[in-house]
Amino acid sequence: MYTIHPIMNIFSKWGAAILLAVSISACNDDFLDKLPETSIGRENFFNTEEDLNLAIYNLYDFPSTGIYTNEAYTLTDNAYSTGNVELKTMMTTTPSSSTITGGWDWGQLRNINFFLENFRNAQLTEERLAHFEGLGRFFRARFYANKVKRYSDVPWVDEVITTDNEAVLFAGRDPRETVVANLLADYEFAANNISVSSPQGAVNRWVAKADYARFLLYEGTYRLYHPELNLEGTAGDLLQKAVAVARDIMDNGPFSVYATGNPMEDYGALFKSQNLGGNPEIIFARHYEANLLNGDSGEGVFGNYESYPLKDLVQTYLMADGSYYSGQPNYQQNEFVQEFEDRDARLYQTYAYPGWVLVRSGTYAQGAGLYVQQLAKNFSGYHQIKGFYNTTNQDERNNMDVPLYRLAEILLIYAEARAELGELTQGDLDMSVNLLRDRVNMPHLTLNPAIDPVKAAKFPNVTSAQRAAIYEIRRERRVELAFEGHRHDDLMRWGAGEFLEQEPQGIYFSRLGEHDLTGDGVPDIVLLPSSQSIPAERAKNSLGVTMAYYRVGTFGQDVSVFLGGATSGNLQIIENSGTFVTPKYYYRPVPQQQVSLNPELKQLFDWE
Secondary structure (H helix, E strand, C coil), X not given: CCCCCHHHHHHHHCHHHHHHHHHCCCCCCCCCCCCCCCHHHHXXXXXXXXXXXXXXXXXXXXXXXXXXXXXXXXXXXXXXXXXXXXXXHHHHCCCCCCCCCCCCCCHHHHHHHHHHHHHHHCCCCHHHXXXXXXXXXXXXXXXXXXXXXXXXXXXXXXXXXXXCCHHHHCCCCECHHHHHHHHHHHHHHHHHHCCCCCCCCCCCHHHHHHHHHHHHHHHHHHHHHCHHHCCHHHHHHHHHHHHHHHHHHHHHCXXXXXXXXXXXXXXXXXXXXXCXXXXXXXXEEECCECCCECCCCCHHHHCCCCEEECHHHHCCCCECCCCCHHHCCCHHHCCHHHHCCCECHHHHCCECCCCCEECCCCCCCCCCEECCCCCCCCCCCCCECCCCCCCCCHHHHHHXXXXXXXXXXXXXXXXXXXXXXXXXXXXXXXXCHHHHHHHCCCXXXXXXXXXXXXXXXXXXXXXXXXXXXXXXXXXXXXXXXCCCCCHHHHHHHCCCXXXXXXXXXXXXXXXXXXXXXXXXXXXXXXXXXXXXXXXXXXXXXXXXXXXXXXXXXXXXXXXXXXXXXXXXXXXXXXXXXXXXXCCHHHCCCCCHHHHHHCCCXXXXXXXX
16 A cells, blocks of 8 residues: 655645745746745745645655666766767867856755745744754755755855845855855754654655765765865765764664565565565655556666666676676676676666566567667667566556665765775674675675775775775675666766776677577577678578677768677777866856856856
């Protein structure tokens, strides 16, 4: 039985009321545009607890199924997109403040501050008022966390701006340290005052703490790995706080790693559940119910539209015995079937693998049945099943809940922060990373693992005495949280933007001719040279199935698939990945239109 998400109740019964009563405090995306405060909003609305709940729900800005394709649309080494991606465009053109214009929107902040200026009109106990203040400040902290990630220095505004408040309207950017100190104070208040319990789908104290821990790790490691900020000396305090907040959730929260003893299904079940309400691992989720609030992640998640997963992530997963995949002889020349032999069970619950059966075929030309890649130019040949609802039942798809905060992330925050501080113990690993490995029946991570030279080469800026553990915790984080929308922020905070210059690659083919992609020893596709035409009558394999034919070549040729070499290589995705300019591209410029309105908004990091 579903407990309906509070937002569903609001908009089914109170939609018109909340839009009238709360939106009067809203403004459009221009920081300088303002709407008048009316007597309806200030005097006649913020009077009861129901009013305050309606106003708070209007501030909810959490993602949904978009997390499953976020890592393609933000640009990462986990996934890529053929679509228009801001950072991809920046790396392949000459960007400026005239061309990078999104993100400088402040309507949400005005709504938050309007709430915080008026919520005490309600005749409630101080405890309840503190709860609502905590909620308002939680959303303000989230708002500013995102602004800091994008711009670093931004104006800090904790009041509703009126037309005559020129000191605020035409102020410059406040230093990152000031903004972060203020938003951390908001997080701290929220973590101490929001109610512990809440209706399903509503923010409670544990959600606030989870978001708090997430940002503390982000900001602590960002300062550690970004010398251009000159804030390395302040990173330790933030990481210590991240440890404390994460440990509080671990010790005192009602959460545990979801596991039923089925290592080949338990992890994947989190991302195709019709009811996460009773799942012990879930701190916060988006809850859906067919015909009331429909979900469905869409067929694009599978990886046959614009976004698709990459080879680099496949190579990150360990072997089932805990050894590095990169330690296998000639691992880079393993073909698709070989890549999926004896690997971490999470790989088979994230990527479509040899022998997987497709049910929801949609526009997939190969159709339902035993999975055989449908290859195409600029695509990797890999397909994503994490977050892909592989059923033809629309009601089932619309019922799927989306996990946004899991205990797994908190465990990884704790382990990473401890390792960055040089304080990690085997006990820490056993209460964090190894709980996640237990779920998928993987060997435990030990305190001093052998260094993977591939990881060491990727992260030369890690200088901690516990760098070997840091490499493996980063691996664990990448694997456990793959396609949940974390990877871009991770690359940015680790100072690893240059990773994005590497050519994204797809599956490897050792030769032209016939290839088995299902693992049954029977060929499924045929690769032809660019000089050869696809026959009118295509051959069938020994199972009586007509094989798919592809002409291969390189960029600029009229072929079906781009291949790295004339007769072998990885599927090629893009001819030029571009250049990641450090430190400039870790930040975005203030749009030139805003600078023209307010010259005090100075550009940073060589942006013009």
